[in-house]
Amino acid sequence: MALTTENQLSPAQLALYKKARSANEIGNHGYVIQLMQSVLKEYPNFLDGRKLVRAAALAATQGKKSGMSLAGTTLGLTASSTLKKDPLAAIEIAEKTLQNDPKSVAANQLLFEACKKADMPETASFALETLVGANPSDTKVMHQLADHYISLGESDKAVAICNRILQVNPKDMEATKKGKDASAASTMKKGGWDDSAGGSGTKSFRDLIKDKDEAKKLEDKSKVVRTVEQISGQIADLYPQWEENQQHVDNSKRLASLYEQLFDVSIAEGQSPEDVESHLDSAIWYYGHTNSILNGGDPNLQRRYQDLTMKKTDRRISTLESWLETVEDKTHPEVLPYVDELNSLREQRAQTLLDVAKKRVDDNPTDLGLRFEYGDVLMKAGRFTDAIPELQKARQNPNVRLKAMNLLGQCFVEKGMNDLAASTFKSAASELLAMDNLKKEIVYKLAMVLEKMGKKEEYIESLKQIYEVDYGYLDVAQRVESSYGS
Numbered sequence: 001m002a003l004t005t006e007n008q009l010s011p012a013q014l015a016l017y018k019k020a021r022s023a024n025e026i027g028n029h030g031y032v033i034q035l036m037q038s039v040l041k042e043y044p045n046f047l048d049g050r051k052l053v054r055a056a057a058l059a060a061t062q063g064k065k066s067g068m069s070l071a072g073t074t075l076g077l078t079a080s081s082t083l084k085k086d087p088l089a090a091i092e093i094a095e096k097t098l099q100n101d102p103k104s105v106a107a108n109q110l111l112f113e114a115c116k117k118a119d120m121p122e123t124a125s126f127a128l129e130t131l132v133g134a135n136p137s138d139t140k141v142m143h144q145l146a147d148h149y150i151s152l153g154e155s156d157k158a159v160a161i162c163n164r165i166l167q168v169n170p171k172d173m174e175a176t177k178k179g180k181d182a183s184a185a186s187t188m189k190k191g192g193w194d195d196s197a198g199g200s201g202t203k204s205f206r207d208l209i210k211d212k213d214e215a216k217k218l219e220d221k222s223k224v225v226r227t228v229e230q231i232s233g234q235i236a237d238l239y240p241q242w243e244e245n246q247q248h249v250d251n252s253k254r255l256a257s258l259y260e261q262l263f264d265v266s267i268a269e270g271q272s273p274e275d276v277e278s279h280l281d282s283a284i285w286y287y288g289h290t291n292s293i294l295n296g297g298d299p300n301l302q303r304r305y306q307d308l309t310m311k312k313t314d315r316r317i318s319t320l321e322s323w324l325e326t327v328e329d330k331t332h333p334e335v336l337p338y339v340d341e342l343n344s345l346r347e348q349r350a351q352t353l354l355d356v357a358k359k360r361v362d363d364n365p366t367d368l369g370l371r372f373e374y375g376d377v378l379m380k381a382g383r384f385t386d387a388i389p390e391l392q393k394a395r396q397n398p399n400v401r402l403k404a405m406n407l408l409g410q411c412f413v414e415k416g417m418n419d420l421a422a423s424t425f426k427s428a429a430s431e432l433l434a435m436d437n438l439k440k441e442i443v444y445k446l447a448m449v450l451e452k453m454g455k456k457e458e459y460i461e462s463l464k465q466i467y468e469v470d471y472g473y474l475d476v477a478q479r480v481e482s483s484y485g486s
Contacts (some may be wrong), residue, residue: 003045026338040095083110280311284312350380369397372394379391384414408424409424410445418453422453425442425443435466
């Protein structure tokens with residue numbers, strides 16, 4: 001049975017799946033499980049959906065002890081006959097237990113056997129992978145998973161699990177042999193030996209050498225392209241060195257950078273929200289760790305830590321906003337905690353931005369670029385009086401001068417000082433030769449101020465400057481054309 005993808009779900013079940021994902025992102029784990037029941041009943045081999053349910057169950061039961069023996073005995077008596085007659089029904093029986101006890105050995109073993117009988121090998125793998133994750137020292141289950149991978153021809157995965165067995169028990173000769181055999185099978189598969197004269201006979205030895213040369217060239221060309229797998233491999237190689245000396249600055253900084261790259265690439269590759277957040281959390285932790293080693297002596301490191309922490313808050317705000325848009329009754333008792341969380345995060349974000357921007361200015365009082373950033377944050381927080389002196393200083397920096405004048409003029413507008421606003425906007429516009437986006441914005445703001453001041457001719461002339469180069473800019477065309485009368 002082929003795996004079901006998201007695109008193959010019916011419109012109704014797809015809508016439920018999307019709701020479940022949103023609910024999982026905000027931590028409403030019980031609702032995720034409830035929504036996904038009908039989806040998995042109709043599409044039992046929808047592995048992404050089953051993974052979502054398991055992630056929700058694991059989060060909901062975190063810290064609780066798994067019910068092993070008694071639950072397993074009861075489950076075995078209930079499901080043994082069903083497994084032989086109807087493996088899909090046995091899968092549903094297993095899932096009922098796994099919703100409340102996702103680490104259950106009996107339920108995951110039942111799911112594994114039922115999925116094998118139902119010709120759902122990938123989902124069968126997932127059942128054993130869940131058990132390995134729940135008990136990373138259980139070599140018996142690891143051997144079972146390795147054998148399953150080998151039966152599917154997934155040699156690389158078998159090698160990886162055998163290596164994990166040997167980490168737990170270096171004297172496990174069966175794992176050593178199994179790993180070597182799987183590694184040899186993987187090498188033959190990657191090298192194309194099964195297609196050579198000894199296999200199907202479609203490729204000669206010379207063809208294989210040529211293929212390898214071409215592959216090498218392609219690999220060299222693509223070295224600048226990083227994938228989740230490549231970055232994860234680099235992290236795995238570096239981690240043992242870091243673990244030996246966790247105060248090593250370069251290794252700590254390198255791990256922070258790699259996890260940040262992994263976060264960005266995992267978004268591009270469409271990894272699960274849980275994986276994306278995990279990579280972001282790791283990047284934040286390693287930047288914070290490195291920063292503490294240096295006692296805050298590296299401003300760039302400190303900035304990366306602060307920026308990523310803010311990004312995490314922004315992602316949570318965005319998730320809550322998106323979910324609340326789908327909720328009609330925002331006063332419902334189950335919804336109110338998320339509304340309160342969103343409001344709290346917004347306040348926390350605004351205050352953090354102010355605190356961080358102020359500290360950067362205090363630490364580097366002569367950096368006019370930081371003055372501009374602080375003025376920008378103050379203005380967005382509605383503190384126009386405080387923003388004005390920061391922006392006035394920032395306009396001495398040629399790199400941000402015009403942007404600072406733009407914000408400065410807006411501060412004057414907000415304080416009702418229209419004459420100073422008009423003067424500032426005019427000065428900024430005169431320094432811009434081309435009518436680019438920034439100049440359009442400044443000239444438009446100037447026009448709005450002139451209109452408030454009752455200077456109709458200057459107001460229209462300003463708008464005409466934009467009209468001549470960009471007919472579709474905001475409501476400029478309507479304003480200019482209406483000035484000619486009907």
